[in-house]
Amino acid sequence: MCGIVGYVGSGDTAGVLLSGLARLEYRGYDSAGIAIINDTGESCLRKSSGKLAQLRKLLESSPAIAGSTGIGHTRWATHGGPTDENAHPHYSEDGSVVLIHNGIIENFAQLRDELADVKLQSETDTEVVAVLLGRELAIVGDLETAFRNVVKRLKGTFTLLAAAVSEPGKIVSARHHSPLVIGLGEGESFLGSDVAAFVEHTRRAVAVADDRIVVITADGVTVTDFDGNLAEVSEYEIAWDPAAADKGGWPSFMAKEISEQPAAVADTIRGRVNDGVVDIPELAALGDEYLQRVNRIVILACGTAAYAGMIGRYAIEEWARVPVEVELSHEFRYRNPIFDANTLVISVSQSGETMDTLMAVNFAREQGLKTISVCNTQSATIPRESDAAIYTYAGPEVAVASTKAFLSQIVALQLLGLHLARVRGALTTEAHRETVAELQTIPDKVAEVVAVHKQVKELAHWMANTNSVLFLGRHVGFPTALEGALKLKEIAYIHAEGFAAGELKHGPIALIDHGQPVFVLVPSPRTNSVMHSKVVSNIQEIRARGARIIAIVETGDTAVLPFADDVIRVPLTDVLFEPLLQVVPMQWFALELSTVKGLDVDQPRNLAKSVTVE
Structure with missing residues (x-):
């Protein structure tokens, strides 16, 4: 779930790494760090807990060296908490190797037992791999061979990027059940968790199959299997423009x-x-x-x-x-x-x-x-x-x-x-x-619903202190209600549940108290009058017990008006397409409630965009 980026070339390495991490921060934002190696074998490492802004502050006061080889990492914590020490990259015991990692090394404890004589600087499984790689490099004298030997010993899921001070201009990487993609530039090469890491520099990409080892230099890339046999790769062009990933x-x-x-x-x-x-x-x-x-x-x-x-x-x-x-x-x-x-x-x-x-x-x-x-x-x-x-x-x-x-x-x-x-x-x-x-017709109808933002924003503001919201729906409205509740949990950090409306009387109605906000997804009376009448009955049941009803209804539906405190209207459509319209006001509501509570809408706590660990 972490974001990783690697770069070899003559450009501004620190700048490339930071811009890549900024585009990858949705993958994890507990901590961030970069390491750079120059052509004389000098290296530097800068890392910090917190979001990428903290790393940028650190680099302002303690700039990184210029160099042709760099790796960067933004973390979603698995092994060890989000501290400066646990942030990636990690050095080997002797400082000969620097390494970053996405995934979980499942045989971490057994490997750690081999290093009983080493005082590790972190709680991470990643540092164990870095130390093992440094020791193997001291034995075999070649980064790629040492890396291959260590990777074969690992169990779990991982993408690893490593560089050695003795071999500037080269990054080795491995992929096992964790994402990795190559970027091909002119006189420069890139690695990343996804193409966002380098799309502003090149649109040429190569997908990396599972159980592959990749070596990049400024002049090109080599891809092999774990045994060293050359592997076929296919290049493709990134379909979206870098501006699409900006606000x-x-x-x-x-x-x-x-x-x-x-x-x-x-x-x-x-x-x-x-x-x-x-x-x-x-x-x-x-x-x-x-x-x-x-x-x-x-x-x-x-x-x-x-x-x-x-x-x-x-x-x-x-x-x-x-x-x-x-x-x-x-x-x-x-x-x-x-x-x-x-x-x-x-x-x-x-x-x-x-x-x-x-x-x-x-x-x-x-x-x-x-x-x-x-x-x-x-x-x-x-x-x-x-x-x-x-x-x-x-x-x-x-x-x-x-x-x-x-x-x-x-x-x-x-x-x-x-x-x-x-x-x-x-x-x-x-x-x-x-x-x-x-x-x-749905794209135009979705555009109409996007425009209800102002009405939903006002609704969210008066509900700023709400600590629980319920969502009810029938048929396709049920999973739509589940999604509305999930959005609130994710970004507003409040209790929210979605229910099939018919289940209400089988237990959940006990949750209804005076003032309890309940979003009700009302099906069309045109396409299913029976289901519509059942939902209106559900509304009456919970309103009688003090609930505040926010009804999402199709334009022209007046039957619900006597029983709803707030009504949000969506265009007419067939019942199976209703979720595409009804969910939009709930998305806006979650966003605005999160905003009014002063929370980070895009990067909610404890979450990452891409869940690449089991």
Whole structure:
């Protein structure tokens, strides 16, 4: 989950590292540090607990040396707390090697026992690896050989970057179940947790497969397996502009990304509708014959992505008539799941590096199942490990709390449902075209809902001292309510829960007290009058017990007005598309409540954007 960056070249090494870390800080912000080696073998290390701003202050008072070789790290703490001592990089015992690490070394304790004579400076598993590497280098005299020998002894998940004072102009790195990507420049080379680390310097990138060792110099890169055999690589061009990862005048990345949702939805649809029907080119590799045989779908995801999967389940079952289950990735492979050759597995991950989901996908593939990845990150691990990938094209999402990626994931799953419906003949041509036509109106309708920001901002301000908020929904409104609650937990640090509205009377209604704020997602009375009346009854039940009702309703719905304290209106749409509109006011509400409480919207405590450890 940490952010790592490496650079070899003639540029401003400290500047390259700091700008890379700034773009990677969403991956972890407990501490940060850089190390630089110059061509005479002199090295310096600067690191500090806290956010990157603390490291910048340190460098103002104690500048780094100029040098051609540098590594940088921004941390999400695993081994040891967020202290100056535990911050990366770490030196070896003799200072000959400097090293950074993303992941967890699971055999750390056994390796530490070998170093009983060493007084370590930190509590981290990373320093143990640095010391082992320094000792191995003293024996074999060659950084790459020493690195390869040490890496083979490690168990767990890791991306490692290391440099030696005796070999300036070179960085060695290894990847095992943790992200790593190469950047190719003119007379300079880069390494990073993702392309954000170097996109402002080059658009040329190389994805690194699992269990690879990479050596970069200013003149080029070499990629081998752990045994030293040359490995094939493929270069690609980064699809987004560096400016897409800047705030662009918005007060936070989250605000910017909420505002970008109409474009994110439109870009996810683009190229996948031909002559009024959905045809996803990326699924051609699976073949229509296989898709017709599919008798069960399992969606694997975590957190927000899992809620997108739950919403997608309704659409796929409704349109394609295939049973769908949504599994939390971290539970899936530990319960001996049942499936057959016609079970299709769909993974959903914004980063494509979510470790729990990657391990679940690998487990499914080991069982001989076909897998499809829904992902936002080009050439990430999960889509590369899958039989097919549906990219969402939401662009870089920097705020830890997901917004535009969530909407894009829902749309991608809905497109998949319509593709399956067409292939399987589960919808009439007329029904298919009508549904697609409505989907194509969604970007403009999302834009309308983005504009409710001012109303929601006022609502959040009078609720500044609220310490608990409940969310109710039925049908697709239930997972949408779960997502609304998660946003508040993530960035406002208050108790929030989402419930299926029908469950209220089975226990949760005991939570209702005078003044309790409750968001209610009201389904359309046009498309499901029975469900609408049930939700209105739920509102009456909790209002009678003192709840303050904030109802999110479609334009023209007047039945709820006598029972709601506040009403937020969204445009009319089909029931399966309602979550794409209803969730936007809840995103704004979480952002504004966090802001009024004086919290960091983009970098909430204890969280990181990409969860690359199990």
